[in-house]
Amino acid sequence: MGSSRQKGCTVLDLAFSVRDLARTRFALSPLWEVVASIRVLKHPAEHPLYRRWSDEAGRRLAASGLDWGLLADLVPQPPLAIPVFIAPPPTTSVADLGLELAVLRSTPAEQVRSGLGGRRAPRSERIERLRSDPFRGLAELADTVAAYWEIALAPYWPRVRSLLEGDVLHRARVFAESGAQALLNDLGTNVTWDDDTLYVGHHYARGRRALGGRGLLLVPSAFVWPRVFSVTSPAWQPTLRYPPRGVATLWERRTELPQNLASVIGRSRAHLLAELDTPASTTDLARRTGITAGGVSQHLTALRAAGLVDAHRSGRYVLYVRTEAAEVLLAAAHAQRDEVNVPPSG
Structure with missing residues (x-):
């Protein structure tokens, strides 16, 4: 060659x-x-x-x-x-x-x-x-x-x-x-x-x-x-x-709420997981979702206890991120939704 x-x-x-x-x-x-x-x-x-x-x-x-x-x-x-x-x-x-x-x-x-x-x-x-x-x-x-x-x-x-x-x-x-x-x-x-x-x-x-x-x-x-x-x-x-x-899709913003996941863990927590495609503070999440800062904090505490969210300090801020377990969970929810929505053949 x-x-x-x-x-x-x-x-x-x-x-x-x-x-x-x-x-x-x-x-x-x-x-x-x-x-x-x-x-x-x-x-x-x-x-x-x-x-x-x-x-x-x-x-x-x-x-x-x-x-x-x-x-x-x-x-x-x-x-x-x-x-x-x-x-x-x-x-x-x-x-x-x-x-x-x-x-x-x-x-x-x-x-x-x-x-x-x-x-x-x-x-x-x-x-x-x-x-x-x-x-x-x-x-x-x-x-x-x-x-x-x-x-x-x-x-x-x-x-x-x-x-x-x-x-x-x-x-x-x-x-x-x-x-x-x-x-x-x-x-x-x-x-x-x-x-x-x-x-x-x-x-x-x-x-x-x-x-x-x-x-x-x-x-x-x-x-x-x-x-x-x-x-x-x-x-x-x-x-x-x-x-x-x-x-090329790694840094794209995807905040579509997986309804099938929301029915299991609750709409607010599913919404927060969807928003955490990049690190965000409690204030950022409250602004994006419309949930009160106190409510965001409570949900993040629960998600962190479940191993779905982690926290990193960056200067004066604490940034929350999805864990690998959350990535797998969201991917499975999206895949299941897509499978259900596939039109029948024939």
Whole structure:
């Protein structure tokens, strides 16, 4: 396959062996979502798909007073490259930010200096301090990531994680029904499989890379659309980060009240769950729903006790979000409604 099939892009050729196919797997990476979201937040006008999130997260970060300058410096604009060590490919399939931050903190000093010394590495005074004292700099970086996560991403994580896990389940079904070729051909319009090679339309990486029997780690990422990102450095597992199915609808507002759910948990509580498609305060919910602030608080307490709502503090505000259990419950309610409303055939 020639690069002419990938117009406007260079082509990265990932050569597979039988062993590579056998070792290809999926994983989620909260740490990478932090890094990818930084790209969006630094240049929101270039990422209109995420504008709703970037507006909300930007306001909360400004109100928090968090200094995330080092993190921002480490996520540069192309053609400079993001150093791999700040979000290395995860070693397990479980989405665990704490484990990923532990790996980040323990990165060898020489790996840090090497990652920051390349021709395409970002440069700044903060980065130079990290390079001169990796132990202290990595601790600062990990603390910043943890604080950024709590403010900008944790309130949205149940919804994002549900999308990512749904994508993995879909692709697992594709593999079970049609095999590895169909799976690898289904990763996006700029990714194609042919003759034991995965061809990736890429903005900067090019040439042929043999996976060397290590397999390919596939990481769906909510903040990379419409691009894909790759890791092919010998020190890490070869990795492809790609946009999941349905990412364009992730930040759409859906507040349709599922009547079938309302009949079970009550109209007010169902209404609140429907409104919590993005994090909101008690005041926001009272304004949107017409329920008194006291009533909203009582219903949220009940929903939280049932494991359907969680709370996150953002500066002076407490923001409420749906849990993964609530996402599943709402999805089932909508699916059941759609099934009931399907007209009979014939």
